[in-house]
Amino acid sequence: MASRQAFRSLAASTPSSYTTTSTTLRAASAASRRCASTLQNTTTRRSTQWTSSTFQQGQGRSNKRSYSTPGGSPPPRDTNKISFWPFVALIALTSGGYMLLVNRRKDMPPNPTSSSAAAAPAPSTTPAFSPSDVTVIFVLGGPGAGKGTQCARLVRDYGFTHLSAGDLLRAEQDRPGSQYGQLIRDCIKNGAIVPMEVTVALLENAMRDTLSSSKTGGKGRFLIDGFPRKMDQAVKFEEVVCPAKMVLFYDCPEQEMEKRLLERGKTSGREDDNAESIRKRFRTFVETSMPVVDHYEREGKVVKVDSTPGPDKVYEETRKQLRRVFGDKF
Ligand SMILES: Nc1ncnc2c1ncn2[C@@H]1O[C@H](COP(=O)(O)OP(=O)(O)O)[C@@H](O)[C@H]1O
Ligand SMILES: O=c1ccn([C@@H]2O[C@H](COP(=O)(O)OP(=O)(O)O)[C@@H](O)[C@H]2O)c(=O)[nH]1
Secondary structure (H helix, E strand, C coil): CHHHHHHHHHHHHCCCHHHHHHHHHHHHHHHHHHHHHHHHHHHHHHHHHHHHHHHHHHHHHHHHHHHHCCCCCCCCCCHHHHHHHHHHHHHHHHHHHHHHHHHHHHCCCCCCCCHHHHHCCCCCCCCCCCCCCEEEEEEEECCCCCHHHHHHHHHHHHCCEEEEHHHHHHHHHHCCCCCCHHHHHHHHHCCCCCCHHHHHHHHHHHHHHHHHHCCCCCCEEEEEECCCCCHHHHHHHHHHCCCCCEEEEEECCHHHHHHHHHHHHHHHCCCCCCHHHHHHHHHHHHHHHHHHHHHHHHCCCEEEEECCCCHHHHHHHHHHHHHHHHCCCC
8 A cells, every 4th residue: 555655656746748748749849840950951051052163163164265255355244144044943953852852751750769759749640440449458557466467367258359568579579680679678677668669569560460360350359468658658559559448557565566576586587577677667667657547547547456465356356347347248
């Protein structure tokens, strides 16, 4: 209980993730504006330099020609007017080329490892899956709260598809040739959050695979376990993949979670089930993931289950809560 309160008070002292997100978005778009204006200046400077040197060459040629005119008389002054229009055309062409370049860059995908690109405002888009076909339940809770254990039971009894973000990341980490392997390993060991593009893409692919291989005509129900752990993931997922129906939040004191994780570490083979990584994961959970729960709480989507008791009791409460939200035949 004490830890629940600690989570709450820490979460309250954490700046709103929306503020953080929108500040990052503003910073990213300011940076892209600066970038565009630098590009513009460079292009303008280049075209000016090019134009003036060409102009000088043109003048030079014209002077040479005129000096070689038999009779030695200087050329009439208004011949310069004739050579002015090609330069206007060149400036127009250069500017047009610049605009084309800018427009093409707008369509390029962001670089997944760049944090500013990660937070760059995506063009408004329709989610890949409609909530009328696909039910998404986010399953959240601290490390060791019992998310995976409860998901396994719900799959067994209700035919949900269970997608654990952590499992998907570990599979990607071990996939030969993955360009994200080392990045994922480092993040997991340090209890940090892997850049959202990687995780969102893994989840979307897994959902697509499930839906295309099932006989339910593109309909499905997913328990997305251990995701979203950071506000940017939540925003991105709902924007490009599918809005979530609800959040199942397993609430457990830190002391109990630590005990469970150390026990699990004896057999799990996980690089992060050790005292040092556990401490970092708890910190990330409080500072980064609790604001996500708070956000969904404000949206009225959170169903909280105390996961301190044994697994059977927690499951009983989970079913009761799901029946309350979805009705008896969920
Ligand atoms: N309600 C519970 N009471 C006691 N131990 C639990 C409970 N739920 C899960 N466990 C055990 O605690 C460890 C962590 O559970 P797990 O479901 O893997 O947590 P999470 O997915 O939230 O990290 C596992 O070894 C699991 O067997
Ligand atoms: O959306 C996610 C989910 C997990 N992780 C990483 O995967 C680790 C393990 O997560 P998992 O859900 O498997 O385990 P838990 O900490 O809940 O026991 C986390 O600490 C993070 O480093 C991540 O970066 N993004």
